[in-house]
Amino acid sequence: MIPDYMDFACTEIVNSARASAYAERYCLLTDCAPCPGLAEAISDLPYVDPVTDPAPWYDSAVPESASFLGVMGLTASGFSQSTITRSPVQLVGDGAALGVARRAHREITYTVLLLVLEECALAYALEWLSAALQGAPCEGSCAGDELGVFACCPEDGTRELRHLYGVGLLSGPQLTGARYVEEGIIAEVTFTLAAAVPFIYREPLxxxxxxxxxxxxxxxxxxxxxxxxECEEAEPCLSDPLCPPPFLPVRAPVPVDDCYxxxxxxxxxxxxxxxxxxxxxxxxxxxxxxxxxxxxxxxxxxxxxxxxxxxxxxxxxxxxxxxxxxxxxxxxxxxxxxxxxxxxxxxxxxxxxxxxxxxxxxxxxxxxxxxxxxxxxxxxxxxxxxxxxxxxxxxxxxxxxxxxxxxxxxxx
Structure with a gap:
């Protein structure tokens, strides 16, 4: 998966194309080359600035939110390894019983850059990121939320889109470093998400x-x-009619609604x-x-x-x-x-x-x-x-x- 875009609980968290466009406007970064066509793939108009668009984090009640230029993805790990686990049990003799294979939860770690113009905007950026990663606003569900990412740089926005479900914040966000330049501040932040449903889903056929x-x-x-x-199961070919096997214990009946x-x-x-x-x-x-x-x-x-x-x-x-x-x-x-x-x-x-x-x-x-x-x-x-x-x-x-x-x- 590419780190340039992440949508969590219907909120855009990472969008390198948006952050790059804003940063270039304010001369904070000039050498970034995010995926071409990313904005078009998610049906966004050309990016202008956080206030005009408006950006997902912009809040007219918080003036410093206008000086927060966005979240740029650096790395995203945890997508490319299988979650299948198995615990073999050693036999008394040679070898082992393999046991049942199962899939554990998936942990996904992001490293991102917060691009801001001044200190107060950095404080707000961390506040906003922390709140957005809590999941759907005002719901407080412990079941997790949907995570949307791209497997590669998108061309049509559908074929490359992937979804994970039951996702919630595991740790972070944690500020790991900040670089102060004349135009503003570039802060590095990491956070880890956990997906209760380990599978990665494509769009419906x-x-x-x-x-x-x-x-x-x-x-x-x-x-x-x-x-x-109308369907009958085949009789086992090793059943001996002269010596039938013992009857198995009666299983509890499957409950059926009386009104069915x-x-x-x-x-x-x-x-x-x-x-x-x-x-x-x-x-x-x-x-x-x-x-x-x-x-x-x-x-x-x-x-x-x-x-x-x-x-x-x-x-x-x-x-x-x-x-x-x-x-x-x-x-x-x-x-x-x-x-x-x-x-x-x-x-x-x-x-x-x-x-x-x-x-x-x-x-x-x-x-x-x-x-x-x-x-x-x-x-x-x-x-x-x-x-x-x-x-x-x-x-x-x-x-x-x-x-x-x-x-x-x-x-x-």
């Missing part, structure tokens, strides 16, 4: 970015739970497809479901993922045993917005509350046959057919949904 109007789908009468019921709806019903069926050639071959990918219920409450939503390695027409996918998994939700209120995010493995519903407010709740997610839900991870480029089923009786004309597929990696 462009093939699946369009919204689908649910009521525009094909009307079908179907019991979605019957799909998995079953049976044949009339559904709107919408299908979107992803060709194997549009999916990165060596990267895992996770889905992100977004849905708006519109004017009426929506009951019994089913989003099903089908493997489609041959790139067949998705409306003709006939093998029920090729279904990978489901996201099933029994009820969503009218006017609500749902997001089921495989990047952070969280689900939220924003519902209307009061005259103009909203409330946020975590919906109950079910998997195949109404059982336990597991977060889908697609580890290879098999191609996908994504089927969205919603009951015709409860689907509003303005209800819409889309499913994004987001590639991820362990290093970047």
């Amino acid at each position: 462009e093939t699946l970015t369009n919204w689908v109007t649910l009521s525009a789908g094909t009307t079908v009468s179907v019991d979605p739970d019957e799909v998995y019921g 709806p079953t049976g044949v019903a009339s559904f709107y069926r919408n299908v979107v497809s992803l060709s194997p050639v549009d999916q990165p071959e060596w990267l895992e990918a996770v889905p992100v479901l977004e849905l708006e219920t519109g004017g009426t409450a929506l009951r019994r939503l089913v989003v099903r993922f089908w493997a489609n390695p041959l790139g067949s027409t998705c409306m003709e996918v006939a093998d029920p045993c090729a279904a990978c998994t489901d996201i099933q939700i029994p009820y969503l209120p009218a006017g609500s917005k749902l997001i089921v995010d495989g990047r952070t493995q969280t689900a939220e519903v924003d519902c209307p509350s009061g005259v103009s407010g909203t409330s946020t709740s975590a919906p109950t997610l079910y998997g195949p046959l109404g059982g336990a839900f597991e977060w889908p991870i697609f580890s290879c480029a098999t191609g996908l057919c994504i089927e969205i089923l919603s009951t015709t009786a409860t689907t509003a004309p303005d209800a819409r949904a889309r499913v994004l597929l987001v590639p991820r990696s362990d290093v970047g």
Whole structure:
């Protein structure tokens, strides 16, 4: 990752192009060459000065903020190493049991320059940086925030953009040195962030970015739970019919909501497809479901993922045993917005509350046959057919949904 840009909790922290433009205007630095096209990639106009633009740190109530010229990135470490760890257990004899591989959190250390025109501006710059690195203002969440960086100097601002989630400040910022020149002060600062989610995510694949109007789908009468019921597991080939193995202890049943709806019903069926050639071959990918219920409450939503390695027409996918998994939700209120995010493995519903407010709740997610839900991870480029089923009786004309597929990696 390049150190020239960093957006944290929707606040621009590091922008070498902005800092260089301001510094050149005030003759503080004249030999910097940040990534060309950085401002264009993030849709910024040509930089003038902190007051005119205005810069993210500029505060009309703090006059010295106008003398703070920005944060220039020097180094960013922690992106290029895998977080996979494993603890082998030594056997009594030779060798060891490898144990389960897992990914630890990711630690990211930045070294940056604060460019200021005078001492009071340096004090404010440190105050602002410390506050901005605390995360989203006024929320105080311990779950962390989103971090946006570029893998290389951007050309279009999308292909090179990367995201990390569950990020929070681990240590710093710490002032490690300052150089006083005639035009101002160049201060060096370090800080370290920790990402609870260790993966580095790309932008969603462009093939699946369009919204689908649910009521525009094909009307079908179907019991979605019957799909998995048609598939039988193969019998183990070493089972001896004359000497059956002992019965295993009975497992606790998987809890299912008493109100979970079953049976044949009339559904709107919408299908979107992803060709194997549009999916990165060596990267895992996770889905992100977004849905708006519109004017009426929506009951019994089913989003099903089908493997489609041959790139067949998705409306003709006939093998029920090729279904990978489901996201099933029994009820969503009218006017609500749902997001089921495989990047952070969280689900939220924003519902209307009061005259103009909203409330946020975590919906109950079910998997195949109404059982336990597991977060889908697609580890290879098999191609996908994504089927969205919603009951015709409860689907509003303005209800819409889309499913994004987001590639991820362990290093970047």
